[in-house]
Amino acid sequence: MKKITLLIILLWLPSVWLTWQPDANYFFWRHQLTMLTGALGFAYMAVAMLLAMRIPRVEEYVNGLDKGYAIHKQMGIGALVTMVMHWVLIESPKCLVSLGLIEGQQKRQRLGQLVEGINWTHWAKVVGEYTFYVFLAFVAISLIQAISYRKFRFTHKLGGAIFLAGSFHSVFLLDYQWSSAGLNSVIWLAAIAGSICAFISLTGSIGRARIVNGQVTAIQRIHDQASQSQVLHVKIKLNEAMKYRAGQFAYLNFNDGEAPHPFSVLNYDSHNQEIEFAIKDLGDYTHALYDSLSVGRAVAVEGGYGRFQIPKSSNQVWIGAGIGIVPFIAWLHYLTHLPHSTSRHIDLFYCRDNDDQTYFVKLLEKLVSKLPYVKLHIYTASHNEFLCADRVAQHIDLSQASVSFCGPISFGNALKNRLLGLGLSKQNFHSERFVMR
Template sequence: MFIAITILIVSCLIIPALGVIQSYIGLPMEAAFSHYLGLVALLGMSYCYILATRFKLVETLFCGLDKSYVLHKWLGLGSLAVIFLHDQIDAEIKSLGSPSMGELAEDLGGLGFDGLQILLLITVITLIPYALWKFTHKFIGVLFIISVLHFAWMPKPFDLTSPLGLYILSICGLGILSYFYTLTSGFARASKKQNPLKGTRAYKVINKEVTGDIISFEIAPIQKSIRHQAGQFSFISFDHPKLKEIHPFTISKAPTQEGNLRFSIKALGDYTKELPKHLEIGMTANVSKAYGHFGKKLGKRDEIWVAAGIGITPFVAMAQALSKQKDTEDKSTHLFYCVQNKEQAVHLEELEKIAAKCSRFHLHLCESSQGKRISLEQIKEAIGFDIKKASISFCGPTKLRKTLQTWFKSESVPSRRFHYEVFEIRSGIGINPIVKWVLKLLVMRFPKIKQAWTKLPF
């Protein structure tokens, strides 16, 4: 990850800075800085689309697809902030004149800036429906191309054939190609065509089980199966009008010879709430290649796993894979499964059977309704090895993750040994923070509301 971040800093900030310093000697500092910001924004947006391709090299460099999506989001927001500064600072250099395409280039720049503001606002306001967000998100690439044309046609003190010009055009060219790749691959999936670059495979649903608000189903490959490791996730869609959207879900089963996959999904959003209603045995599922590095170093050192709720899914697959490894006494794995009560513990019986057969795997159920909340003291007492040397993996709510990170940091556990994946492909400003902000203002204005405010569920 450090290498990848270094590459981005050098590519987006340092190289254009060196080029601007060399090309803008004797020209107004304010305009030079504005032009520099414009170049930085173009490069940032280019890398946004390169990250969105899901290429294996990208995933490897950024230690998992989830990390690359987080960086994709922040690069996009950062680029918008830089574009705003670029727009506010006077970029005109009168000594360069105004070529025939100058006015058009300026108009394109204004159009691109206004359009990006609207579309990125839709991106960060998560109360806007997912389908609308996904549809409008595709048009950001069009505005990106408009911004590249703005750069190409605006007067500047260097040629497009100069080292700086060629560098910017080459990175932007990769960004445009990446945009069209992501766009056309989506069309290919929509028309049910195989897209070999994405590794899509067709499966049939062979089993379905609904427990409360969680649906577990198993699918079998129609021809070839995807390759995956325990702890990885795939993007999946179904041959049904209500289930055609592509969403990422963790595979809750270790690799098997027959190539079957299992998914266990909680009804948390519009799409996942539709799954139990419309998913039927015999239905066709389209599954992408597997992503993620969550269980990559399985069994190589003493491990602590912490799962909360449906976050158990990668650990079920990892426990299965661990049980197939050679059983050794020098390494052990402790899984702390956090649930409100035992009845909500999906795959509990399966995990108990693995713990009974595999001496290196230990299961600890933490039921909050019984007063058995997870604690640092409980973890230290249960594991029986030096916590400083352990590898920690977590899957669950962000609040619990941050608490765990604080605990392990206090025990001098290196942060690089705390592993987790970010499953919010789209994140931003939801309805709860907005409501809380408005209500806080009301509390400040009307103190008597405070008593009612403390009883709110968020």
């Protein structure tokens, strides 16, 4: 985000330097800042549109789709802030003139006013104003966690239409003079690229090339009486092979009227084209799925996504908290198909709530028994066993190790900060931000 902001500011500065006069008044600076805030907001929206496409090369550049969604969210917030500033600048003369603080000024002529027959500038302003109000509601729905994922996904499709309206507003209200040529060129490129992404989104084509159809072949329902938590173990037979690497996640569409939801892959058998998921009951949708899913249900699997891969270092620490243990189980499945390593040592920590949560423990023990270089550590909260960075450091030399974490974000951040203080290199802490909104 800093790079985009710096680029836009650098391209904006020539217009200020080359058009500034010693007698420059409020309207000069209002015009220049309006151009800057509008360009920043539009650029943020264009990048957000690109990140939403789930393009493999873009995912690789941002180091995983989960990181891409985090940046996508930052871009949305950045666009909101700059668009509010943009709107305030546009509306400010009305208030200042009414208070007698400044005098009104004749309106500037723009490219749209030169087109005979239709006042495109007027319509660009009207579209921009109403698009801004829709955008405010759009961002609010996206950020308010209390709003269901279903409504969030439905309204998020408006993003494409909002961007197209924003493109219309922007290209007709650009400052078309030679001092703004650099900035105008970037805005036009952003408008073209973002509009292509918008059409892809509006036609429902995002991720279509990575969808593999299948059928549910087995279901196991795991219920923990102590914590009342529920996990649904689902096995799916795919019609064809899918591109997947251990540790990735996929979107599942059970054709039940809901938008596809992302879940970490528990295991993928490429030989038999079978894929497994462990889905925890965490919300309305997963709760309904736990009760209603049945064998034989058709399902579309889109993926795999993410770059949460097994590190290459010899000494590794894996930490899975709660349902965050799933990608590590996928890693273990993958390692069981490789020759035993003589140089690799792995300490795997699984943090759970109570002794009744034995489902993942049994899976872990079965897999670890086949991997002599993996040592399993179970931490149970009901026994007052809480994992911390100092306990991790007791098992391994942090200066020579890598740490991989998947679980609650606050827990991961606390571990990371303390581990870095104990000698872990920043680039050797790997985590997955499995937050899609």
